[in-house]
Amino acid sequence: xxxxxxxxxxxxxxxxxxxxxxxxxxxxxxxxxxxxxxxxxxxxxxxxxxxxxxxxxxxxxxxxxxxxxxxxxxxxxxxxxxxxxxxxxxxxxxxxxxxxxxxxxxxxxxxxxxxxxxxxxxxxxxxxxxxxxxxxxxxxxxxxxxxxxxxxxxxxxxxxxxxxxxxxxxxxxxxxxxxxxxxxxxxxxxxxxxxxxxxxxxxxxxxxxxxxxxxxxxxxxxxxxxxxxxxxxxxxxxxxxxxxxxxxxxxxxxxxxxxxxxxxxxxxxxxxxxxxxxxxxxxxxxxxxxxxxxxxxx
Numbered sequence: 001x002x003x004x005x006x007x008x009x010x011x012x013x014x015x016x017x018x019x020x021x022x023x024x025x026x027x028x029x030x031x032x033x034x035x036x037x038x039x040x041x042x043x044x045x046x047x048x049x050x051x052x053x054x055x056x057x058x059x060x061x062x063x064x065x066x067x068x069x070x071x072x073x074x075x076x077x078x079x080x081x082x083x084x085x086x087x088x089x090x091x092x093x094x095x096x097x098x099x100x101x102x103x104x105x106x107x108x109x110x111x112x113x114x115x116x117x118x119x120x121x122x123x124x125x126x127x128x129x130x131x132x133x134x135x136x137x138x139x140x141x142x143x144x145x146x147x148x149x150x151x152x153x154x155x156x157x158x159x160x161x162x163x164x165x166x167x168x169x170x171x172x173x174x175x176x177x178x179x180x181x182x183x184x185x186x187x188x189x190x191x192x193x194x195x196x197x198x199x200x201x202x203x204x205x206x207x208x209x210x211x212x213x214x215x216x217x218x219x220x221x222x223x224x225x226x227x228x229x230x231x232x233x234x235x236x237x238x239x240x241x242x243x244x245x246x247x248x249x250x251x252x253x254x255x256x257x258x259x260x261x262x263x264x265x266x267x268x269x270x271x272x273x274x275x276x277x278x279x280x281x282x283x284x285x286x287x288x289x290x291x292x293x294x295x296x297x298x
Contacts, residue, residue: 013056013072014206015105016197017097019135020113021128022078025149029113029183030055030073032190052076052096063198071108071194079131079233080124087276090233093135094213094224101214108206109143109197110136113183116148116162117155121169127236129169134229137212142177143205145193146170152185225282234280241273 018026031037034055057071076093079086112132148162166180174180179196183189213229216222224230248266
């Protein structure tokens with residue numbers, strides 16, 4: 001008879017972050033796998049996931065070698081979120097990835113979702129994909145799954161959109177080992193994505209995936225503005241800021257009430273963008289330290 005005073009051995013975690021733009025179906029995908037509504041799902045234009053949320057699959061059927069493991073799915077907020085700035089979103093994701101790596105937890109893989117019902121590959125979609133690539137890096141693409149969601153809506157040209165995604169926007173990732181899936185609104189379809197990450201061939205590197213931003217922040221002691229993701233976000237926000245400034249100059253001569261309201265809104269957006277860009281600048285002391293280190297080595 002087992003000693004009731006002894007604790008059960010802790011299960012080993014297979015961590016799988018689920019990323020993508022706001023509204024891509026991340027929370028729905030996780031809920032489908034869990035078989036219950038653990039993640040809050042947005043029904044309108046506003047996002048629901050403003051913090052990282054976690055759900056776990058305690059028993060992995062059909063994989064005897066993974067006895068004693070559990071799958072932990074991490075629901076992440078998308079960039080261009082309704083309530084949080086992109087800088088705050090990056091900080092939340094990067095800090096969690098950094099801390100989990102420092103504690104010895106490693107990732108099984110990463111899932112990136114795209115809403116197939118979206119009519120165009122928008123600036124928001126482009127930004128989320130670029131940030132995803134900057135967070136992950138090139139060395140872990142064998143452990144990356146790219147998925148298209150919301151096929152049940154039966155939107156015309158969905159097949160064409162999926163083909164364009166894989167041939168154009170996702171091609172650089174797929175060419176280096178990532179896998180693309182069409183994800184239907186069923187448990188079987190969602191589980192196929194997980195199977196790709198925990199398949200017997202992938203088990204050799206299971207829990208051995210380290211993302212670029214984890215290496216940068218833990219192994220190389222970089223702060224967020226020094227990381228590739230931080231630099232990518234600063235560049236993108238600067239582009240958006242320049243566009244807003246041009247629009248403000250064009251509207252400056254107009255003086256009706258509606259345009260004045262739009263101008264005030266644009267001015268607030270400019271202030272917010274400037275604030276984020278300032279936070280993403282590398283402090284002078286760190287720039288000088290890097291310069292002196294380079295001079296000492298040369």
